[in-house]
Amino acid sequence: MSSTSPSQTLPAETIDRITQAVHAGFEEQTQFLADFVRIPSLRFEEGPAQDFMADALRRRGYKVDDWTINLSDLAHLAGFGPIFGDFSRARSVVGSHHPKTVKGRSLILQGHLDVVPTGPAEMWSDPPFDPVIRDGWMHGRGSGDMKAGTVAALFALDALARAGFEPAATVHFQSVIEEESTGLGALSTLQRGYRADVAVLPEPSDFTINRAQIGVLWFNLRVRGRPVHVAVAGDGSNAIMASYDVLRALQGLEAEWNERAAQDPVYKDVPHPLNFNAGKIEGGDWASSVPAWCDVACRMGVLPGQDLDAAKAQIEACVAAVSRDHPFLSNNPPEVVWNGFQAEGYVLGPEVDPALSVMQQSYEQVFGEGEVLVENKMTALTDTRFYGLYYDIPAFCIGPKAQNIHGFDERVELASVRDLTVILALFIAQWCGLNPVED
Numbered sequence: 001m002s003s004t005s006p007s008q009t010l011p012a013e014t015i016d017r018i019t020q021a022v023h024a025g026f027e028e029q030t031q032f033l034a035d036f037v038r039i040p041s042l043r044f045e046e047g048p049a050q051d052f053m054a055d056a057l058r059r060r061g062y063k064v065d066d067w068t069i070n071l072s073d074l075a076h077l078a079g080f081g082p083i084f085g086d087f088s089r090a091r092s093v094v095g096s097h098h099p100k101t102v103k104g105r106s107l108i109l110q111g112h113l114d115v116v117p118t119g120p121a122e123m124w125s126d127p128p129f130d131p132v133i134r135d136g137w138m139h140g141r142g143s144g145d146m147k148a149g150t151v152a153a154l155f156a157l158d159a160l161a162r163a164g165f166e167p168a169a170t171v172h173f174q175s176v177i178e179e180e181s182t183g184l185g186a187l188s189t190l191q192r193g194y195r196a197d198v199a200v201l202p203e204p205s206d207f208t209i210n211r212a213q214i215g216v217l218w219f220n221l222r223v224r225g226r227p228v229h230v231a232v233a234g235d236g237s238n239a240i241m242a243s244y245d246v247l248r249a250l251q252g253l254e255a256e257w258n259e260r261a262a263q264d265p266v267y268k269d270v271p272h273p274l275n276f277n278a279g280k281i282e283g284g285d286w287a288s289s290v291p292a293w294c295d296v297a298c299r300m301g302v303l304p305g306q307d308l309d310a311a312k313a314q315i316e317a318c319v320a321a322v323s324r325d326h327p328f329l330s331n332n333p334p335e336v337v338w339n340g341f342q343a344e345g346y347v348l349g350p351e352v353d354p355a356l357s358v359m360q361q362s363y364e365q366v367f368g369e370g371e372v373l374v375e376n377k378m379t380a381l382t383d384t385r386f387y388g389l390y391y392d393i394p395a396f397c398i399g400p401k402a403q404n405i406h407g408f409d410e411r412v413e414l415a416s417v418r419d420l421t422v423i424l425a426l427f428i429a430q431w432c433g434l435n436p437v438e439d
């Protein structure tokens with residue numbers, strides 16, 4: 001058997017063999033994905049899902065590094081976002097492949113296994129953590145975002161082995177948490193020292209490449225105070241009603257920032273790229289008591305290149321301005337507590353182009369010659385920013401077709417998962433090169 005050096009087009013016979021190997025393993029892959037989706041890996045409860053991944057990596061013979069994240073190791077690093085919550089059991093898992101002979105370029109494959117809350121289960125057609133397959137789609141929280149992509153990366157490596165090869169370069173398979181709230185899982189792998197020539201994150205993208213992504217700031221708006229007696233209270237003396245006035249002012253800031261985005265070199269053609277969201281509200285204690293407190297969990301988008309400290313100062317100034325002449329807030333100025341994402345935007349630079357051309361080649365080998373990978377500009381964010389902005393590792397996403405991520409009845413199309421698995425296997429083969437494995 002001859003070996004293949006990187007960046008040469010694979011012989012048709014090898015492409016066939018790899019494709020067949022993916023197809024031969026796809027039933028097992030689908031079962032594995034269902035088992036993975038069944039584990040409700042919500043924030044601060046990711047342990048069992050990390051165990052599942054670490055076991056799968058160990059069984060396959062990868063060198064597994066499974067560690068507890070220490071926040072004090074990360075707090076000084078660029079991109080850090082503060083966490084309030086029990087982080088004592090938070091872990092990262094990396095499975096590494098080191099080849100017998102190095103011929104090609106190294107690779108990080110990263111998947112996050114944290115999932116966002118389901119919302120009321122009765123609003124789902126099926127229980128969110130009991131995956132069912134209907135009309136070729138697997139339903140369940142996390143099926144699309146992004147367990148299907150992570151599993152595709154794992155089974156792409158399996159397919160290469162089944163076809164009689166190993167990647168001819170180091171591959172780190174990284175299973176992380178916190179992607180949906182701070183990105184500290186990805187940051188922890190970088191702090192631990194994992195590096196490669198490119199990082200590929202199979203987030204659900206319907207095979208588009210994310211050319212750009214915005215940044216995100218999370219904060220809690222905390223309104224506290226002693227309202228005046230209910231007998232003389234207007235709306236202004238009520239912490240819940242007062243918080244609405246602040247939220248309306250923040251919507252004004254959102255509109256201002258989007259006007260500025262119309263001049264942005266990257267985002268000028270994207271309508272309303274920066275979204276403010278009041279995502280969760282809590283307040284008050286009793287229907288007949290004027291509420292003295294209200295907490296709103298907020299999210300605001302920022303443009304790539306927009307200075308985060310300046311953006312935060314503007315948000316704080318906006319809250320201060322609306323409070324100044326307000327009947328309740330002037331005596332009880334609300335607090336802005338920065339909590340979670342403190343994330344800059346990220347635009348793919350030209351250094352990623354060699355990896356993108358290998359991805360383009362792999363894409364054509366699956367979908368046909370002349371089929372072109374489409375690039376898009378996201379109005380959300382991914383972990384790619386840590387690799388690209390702070391560690392000089394070009395990073396991009398490509399993933400399967402999913403619907404209703406972060407919503408009800410999240411689902412992923414299995415045919416797209418299978419195609420993605422072939423694309424990733426061919427990408428690994430052509431980026432890392434292949435060594436034959438004699439048995």
Ligand SMILES: [Zn+2]
Nearest residue numbers: 145146179203
């Ligand atoms: Zn995701």
